[in-house]
Amino acid sequence: MPASALTPAIRDEITRLGSADIMVGIPSYRNAATIGHVVRAAQAGLVQYFPDLRPILVNADAGSPDGTQRVVVETEPPGYVEQILLVHPKNRLARVSLTYPEVDGIGGKGAALRTLFEMAAALEVEALVVVDSDLRSIVPEWIELLAGPILKGGYDFVAPLYARHKYDGTITNTLTYPVTRALYGRRIRQPIGGDFGVGADLIRDYLAQASWTPDVSRFGIDIWMTTTALTGGFAVCQSRLGAKIHDPKDPGSDLGPMFRQVLGTLLSMARSNANRWLEIAGSHDVPAYGFERYAEPAPLEVNTLRLLSQFHSGSLTLAGAWRRMLQADNARSVLTLAVEAGTLAEAAAHKLGLDRESDEGATPGAGLPSTDELSDAVSGFHFPDDLWARVVYDLLVFSSFSDEPVERLVAAFVPIYFGRVGSLVIENRRLSGEQAEERVERQAREFELLKPYLVEHWRAAAGRTAAAGSAAETTEAAETTEAAE
Numbered sequence: 113m114p115a116s117a118l119t120p121a122i123r124d125e126i127t128r129l130g131s132a133d134i135m136v137g138i139p140s141y142r143n144a145a146t147i148g149h150v151v152r153a154a155q156a157g158l159v160q161y162f163p164d165l166r167p168i169l170v171n172a173d174a175g176s177p178d179g180t181q182r183v184v185v186e187t188e189p190p191g192y193v194e195q196i197l198l199v200h201p202k203n204r205l206a207r208v209s210l211t212y213p214e215v216d217g218i219g220g221k222g223a224a225l226r227t228l229f230e231m232a233a234a235l236e237v238e239a240l241v242v243v244d245s246d247l248r249s250i251v252p253e254w255i256e257l258l259a260g261p262i263l264k265g266g267y268d269f270v271a272p273l274y275a276r277h278k279y280d281g282t283i284t285n286t287l288t289y290p291v292t293r294a295l296y297g298r299r300i301r302q303p304i305g306g307d308f309g310v311g312a313d314l315i316r317d318y319l320a321q322a323s324w325t326p327d328v329s330r331f332g333i334d335i336w337m338t339t340t341a342l343t344g345g346f347a348v349c350q351s352r353l354g355a356k357i358h359d360p361k362d363p364g365s366d367l368g369p370m371f372r373q374v375l376g377t378l379l380s381m382a383r384s385n386a387n388r389w390l391e392i393a394g395s396h397d398v399p400a401y402g403f404e405r406y407a408e409p410a411p412l413e414v415n416t417l418r419l420l421s422q423f424h425s426g427s428l429t430l431a432g433a434w435r436r437m438l439q440a441d442n443a444r445s446v447l448t449l450a451v452e453a454g455t456l457a458e459a460a461a462h463k464l465g466l467d468r469e470s471d472e473g474a475t476p477g478a479g480l481p482s483t484d485e486l487s488d489a490v491s492g493f494h495f496p497d498d499l500w501a502r503v504v505y506d507l508l509v510f511s512s513f514s515d516e517p518v519e520r521l522v523a524a525f526v527p528i529y530f531g532r533v534g535s536l537v538i539e540n541r542r543l544s545g546e547q548a549e550e551r552v553e554r555q556a557r558e559f560e561l562l563k564p565y566l567v568e569h570w571r572a573a574a575g576r577t578a579a580a581g582s583a584a585e586t587t588e589a590a591e592t593t594e595a596a597e
């Protein structure tokens with residue numbers, strides 16, 4: 113367990129505040145342009161839906177140079193909310209913005225959340241709601257939707273359910289949703305959504321966990337929280353929030369580090385929880401709270417060519433690592449696909465008159481053809497569902513039993529993820545959001561169907577490791593006997 117993250121200044125703040133019933137936490141890093149709206153929505157949610165509770169709002173910022181904290185402090189005070197909503201809450205809302213300390217020398221979203229957990233525990237709050245600071249689509253009701261199941265329904269953990277654009281949430285769709293579902297048997301559609309609710313018991317459990325790693329201090333935090341809640345037997349539900357609209361990210365340029373931190377955390381948790389998932393087959397629905405909503409998420413552009421060419425260029429330096437990590441036939445299939453990806457991307461760039469060097473980093477639409485036009489030009493590319501499930505499972509097995517550092521393995525896996533995402537963007541280009549969602553479900557079922565493949569390979573590797581261990585012990589014993597003679 114990492115040392116307590118709180119600075120003396122934060123401890124003083126806690127003493128000043130005393131205690132509270134409900135807390136909204138907002139982690140931030142360079143979100144001056146968007147955090148004001150999130151703060152106002154959260155304040156409004158607290159006073160409108162929980163007028164009898166003692167509320168507090170805490171922003172845990174990374175020391176952003178863009179004035180994020182100033183925006184939080186200067187945004188309309190709670191009195192403004194009371195006026196526009198005509199509510200008269202019993203208790204005044206406390207609002208705090210602080211710079212969170214690093215955890216064991218590492219800063220990041222997870223370190224910010226650790227400070228929020230420590231404050232929530234020290235203030236003895238019953239429910240903590242955390243929301244991202246780049247949200248456009250948050251409304252006051254989100255606070256009720258994320259805290260309600262804890263305060264009224266006895267749940268410990270509330271995951272979000274939202275409509276996202278078909279190209280948004282690629283780490284969720286390709287990795288955390290299907291793997292969490294197949295491993296732990298629960299269909300949590302957004303295991304790393306970023307907006308969630310958590311109760312007092314689970315907060316204490318989080319703070320007592322020994323599995324907090326540097327990745328957890330960064331973007332590994334979300335999958336760590338969800339998996340810890342599931343493996344700890346906590347009561348989990350989902351809440352229908354409508355659309356998630358936030359700062360857009362292009363998977364090929366923005367998501368590499370996040371993917372590595374999420375995957376590294378997922379792998380190390382799978383390794384230490386094998387006794388919990390080996391026996392699980394199939395999956396169950398997780399209860400959903402809140403009225404159904406129909407919402408149209410904002411569109412997102414993705415540079416499909418860059419994804420394919422990064423898959424290909426990765427194969428040039430990482431073929432050896434892929435052959436070590438993956439079963440031989442899967443490694444062969446992936447390497448063949450990478451060559452195809454390179455050839456198609458090259459031909460498409462030529463056909464569209466693009467300069468590979470300078471257009472590589474460009475955004476579709478702005479200077480480049482649109483996502484659909486780019487995808488049309490490489491439409492022959494297809495990375496099959498079952499191959500993707502197998503390579504993820506191969507990595508899970510290899511990383512559990514190999515001495516190679518997980519960071520190196522997940523870094524080598526990034527280009528394969530780019531290939532898979534490129535394929536999904538191409539295949540989904542003519543599909544509606546609903547149809548694309550059906551494809552996500554189909555892929556998740558594939559992970560479930562192939563779970564016996566995972567279990568078989570995992571048990572075989574465990575057997576080999578045990579045999580190697582006892583052989584080593586026998587040799588050591590023989591050497592000791594020899595030495596004694």
Ligand SMILES: Nc1nc2c(ncn2[C@@H]2O[C@H](COP(=O)(O)OP(=O)(O)O)[C@@H](O)[C@H]2O)c(=O)[nH]1
Pocket residue numbers: 138139140141142143172173174219220221224243244245246305306358359361
């Ligand atoms: N405190 C803190 N917050 C961070 C850091 N990096 C990201 N965040 C916050 O974490 C939330 C999610 O980050 P975002 O980049 O939107 O990720 P995504 O939407 O999950 O892809 C946002 O509120 C960010 O401001 C960090 O280093 N420190």
Ligand SMILES: [Mg+2]
Pocket residue numbers: 244246358359
């Ligand atoms: Mg975001």
